[in-house]
Each structure stands twice: as C-alpha cells, then as structure tokens.
Amino acid sequence: MNKRIFQMINTQAFPTPFCPGCGHGILMGAVLRAIAELEYDMKQMLFVSGIGCAAWIPSPHFKADTLHTLHGRAIAYATGAKLFNPRLKVMVISGDGDLTSIGGNHLIHAARRNMDMTVICANNAIYGMTGGQVASTTPLGSVTTTTPHGNEEPPFDLCKLVEAAGATYVARQPVATPLPLTRILKKAIVHQGFSFVEVLSPCPTHFGRRNAFRTAYEMIKALRDGCIPVEKAKGLDPAELQGKVLVGELVGAGKKGGRT
C-alpha cells in the first residue's frame, strides 16, 4: 500500500457516495496509486469531470485542483485550462454517458487534436445516477429502466471510436484487475498527447440487479472472466474470442507531443 495516497485525499469528503459493490472506488484508488507511484505533484494536476457517478471520483475527493463541470463538457473545459496553462497535468475522469453520449463531440475532437490530456472513462454501461437508463455503451439485450424488454441498439466500441478519431494512446482495463489497471493508468498519464483509458466498472445497483447478477461479487467475477488481454488473444481463433472483451494497450505507439 502506497501511504502517499492518504495525503492526496480530502478525507472530510468521506465516506464516498458510491453504492456498495460499485467499481468506482477501485478506480479512484488505482488513479491515486498511479499518480503516487509516478511521484507526480498533485498541485500540478487538474482533474476535470462532468456529471454522473464517475464525475464524483475526483470531486471533491482529490486534494488537488478539481473542476466539476456540466454534463458532457468536461473535455472542453479541460481543453481551455490546458491550452492556457500547459504546465497543468490534466486528467478527465467521467462516465460513459457523460463522455461518449452527451459529450461525444468533445471526445472525438480532443482525440483529433491530440490534446495533451488523459481521459479516463469509467464505463458501467448504464446511467447510474439518474436511475439506470440505457446508455450508448449498454450491451445488446440488456434490461434497463428505459429498455424493459432488452436493449435493441448496438453499443459503441469506445476504444475503436477514439482510435479512429486520432487518440495516440488507447487502453481498456476492468476494475476487476486493479494492478494491471494501475500500470495502464501510469502509462496513460505519462503519455504525451491524447490518452484514453476505458475502465470497465460494474454498477450492481442499476445494471446488475436487472440483468441476473445476484451479487456485486458475481459482477466483478464476470467482468474479470469476460476480459482477455490483447497479447493472449493473439493467435486465438475467433470462436475462442466470442463474447470476450479485449483489454490492455490497444494503441500505444504514441505520436510525440499533443496540441498544447
């Protein structure tokens, strides 16, 4: 355990608002450990978030500059701050609905510009804070409060989306494996240019209980078993990869220097 992370937290904000079994606490810890292990100074960091459960990971928990913005707009706010003060190390932490649905335009344009920032998308495949509505990331067939008979719309592949838009570092990792997640986050943070990490995080309250997961543990386990590292997937035939989610570094050979 890296003791430094206790100095990086506004302890008066605890307990966190996250539901029991939510993956966002694991992600919060992984982000703090990554920064602590890199020995980055929190005073040089700016954490920007939008609206939703994941947006509360940095704000108000992180003892650093935090900017808790409007729904969908975190990346655009971060763009202005980073451009005016390039010395700031900017990290956006928000949810899938926030970053990729209402804020999708800012996401693809920041990727296109190769803005020097790290965007962490906590993807729980649902709108949690507002009561479990379908998202642009909800798997086909899943039951949500707005798709009671199962989701009929295919979800985005977020990593492919930002890669196509121009992101120079793209990775995916579940919270079920926090150590690889921390390693990936460190790489994303030191990357110069636009780095994007899709972090798969379970929402037992709104997704799990409507989709036959009896416990939060079952969800975490399914998440771990459903993922396959990209290196392991190489050489496997498509039948073996059926239904598996590729995780790890998907785009890593970064172009040097983003727009600053």
Place this chain on the structure above:
Amino acid sequence: MERPWKKIKSALPPGWYFMQGDEACAEGAIAAGCRFYAGYPITPASEVMIRMVQRLAEVGGVFIQMEDEIGSISSVIGASWAGAKAMTATSGPGISLMTEGIGYAVITETPCLIVDVQRAGPSTGQATRPAQGDMMQVKWGSHGDNEIVAFAPWSVQEMYDLTIKAFNFAERFRVPAFILADEAVGHLRETLVVKEEVEIFDRFKVPHLPPFDTDDPSGVPPMPAFGEGANLLVTGSTHDPWGFRKTADSAVQARLTERLVRKVQDFKSEIIETESHLLEGAEIGVVAYGFTARAALQAVKSLRQENIRAGLLRLVSIWPFAAEAISALGQRCQAIFVPEMNRGQIASELKKYTTTPVISLPKTNGEVFEPAEIVQGIRRNLG
C-alpha cells in the same frame, strides 16, 4: 478589501483608426488584457474571431476554434479558471447553445466575456440581417436566478470602449459579461479613437481565503487559479465557501443564490450607464439602445424642429436595468416610445418601472430603423 484597478498603456498605438465594429471589439478585448479566445464560426460575429486569431498571436495569447459553441463557452470557463481573461463571440444561435455554460459561469463565479452580435431570429432566421432579439435571452436564458452584466454599443467606438468596460466588470464581480451588439454595429465601419491609456481591473487574489464566499461588503470572493496550489474545488452544484457540494442544505443554497444576485445588484449604480439627448423640457421620451439609438437620436432632433418636445434616453448598459432612470423619465414625460429591433422586449421591461404610457415601436423585418419611421411612429400615436 482593496481591489486591483490599474492604468496601462493601450495595446494599439494611440490615435485615430478606421475600423469595423467587430474588429474594434477584438481590439478592446486585447486592450483589456484578454489572452484567451475560443469560438465557433457564425455570422455576423466571425470577424471578432478572425481579428483575435491575429492579435492573440501578436500578444502571446491563446486562440482555439472549438467544435461548437458549447465547446467554446466551456473552454472559455476552463481557461478563466486557469487564470486567463477569456472571451468568446457569437450570435443568437450560439448563445442558445452556450446558455447552460453561462449558468455554470454564474454559479461558479467565473469571469468571462460573451459578445452577442445579434441577427434576425428566431432560429436560423436571417443570418446577415440585424436584430435586437436576444435582450431577454442573455438575462433569462439560463435556468435559475442569476445576475449578469450587459452593454449595448451604438458605435464602433463603443464596441471598443464597452468591451473594455465589460471585461472589467466581469473580473470585478466574477460574472459573465455581455456585449449585446447587433449586426449593424458589428459590421459598421467608422472612426475609432484609441487613447494613451486604459483603466483595467485585474483578477483579485488573496491566498487562503475561501474562493466561493466572503463577508466583504462587495460580496465578491477572491479567485485563485488552477496550478497555484489552492486545491480548488470548482463545481456547478451548490457549494460551501470552499467548493464542497452541498446539494441538500437549504441554508447554503439560500446564501449562495442571494449573494450571486446581490454582488451585482448592490453595485448597479456603478454599472448602469445611460445617456441623455435633448431631454431638457422633454414631454415625449424615447428610449433606445444599440444601432437603433442612432436613428432615434435623429428622430428626436427632427421632432424638436417641428416643436414637438421629444428627447432620447439611450441605454448604454442593459443589465442590470436602468430602473431609476426610467422611473425619472416617466415622471417628466407624457409618454415613452421604445423603438427596438424586436417585438418590444425592453419596452415591456420599462413598464415595470413607470406608470407613464410606454409605447413599443417594434421592428422585426431584418432591417435597421430609419429615423423617419420613428418620427412617424410617434406622430401616429400622438394623434
């Protein structure tokens, strides 16, 4: 607490210039210390952006063309918290998209300047034609109560001067400030006189004081920037003096919303600006603003020649509203006429502050007023 006013040399060499209104606005912004511009192309405001591209490069500022107007206002707010005097310029459709961000700037007390070069609406309307249809939109567009500062320039000179003034008020009160221009004044070309010096207000900073509340009579707390070690917690949710969210505390909500309004309202006498033309002994009052006031001035001069005792009260500032000046005008006049390039937005506002008959002279055909139309409008109503 002492507030940081200072006099600095004008960014442009002093002298006479022949310039377009939109360009003069950009020059005023540079003179006021603006060093960040984010925008999205839109007629008839694009010339502000194009001038800013060039001028910001010259003074070491930052320019970005964003993906939409929502992105523009968002990055302006982000840059403002990073320490920049920041602005954007747009027209009605852009203001519509920015409105949620404007509310965010209000609750987070983020200084920024928004220039609205108004065009004929609603919706896409007539992009190249003038209007004054956004007078209420900038004040009431955002949900919840809020106070903003807005000026309506009637000349190229005022596109410059009022941009500086609006920036100063934005910084002093920590509010979004507006230039409510119109296509006619934005695209007008005439003389601009640049003085030796400009007076500007630089952001007010006191370490270790809370950034979101104050007991100071000004009601305006100091504002640190990102990267200064202040561990800023900026949020659009209701928050305590240090920025911690208080989403269910009614006392915090009441105190915050009251202060956000009072910090402007309590000092409105320093913001409100009107100009009197031929009001001595006037029995017929005309209230006008922006480009329309030029025609209105000509109209009252013509009426005076016909021995009709008309006078013009020009609104230089729009928000906060010049209630006392309207009330005083009502007491001396038998009727007040309000020509404006909308269906009577400011005329309706006048009625709150006077019992004297207020007669709206609306015009929404996408053309500016001719003085004769105002004269006829007044004559028709005088019978």
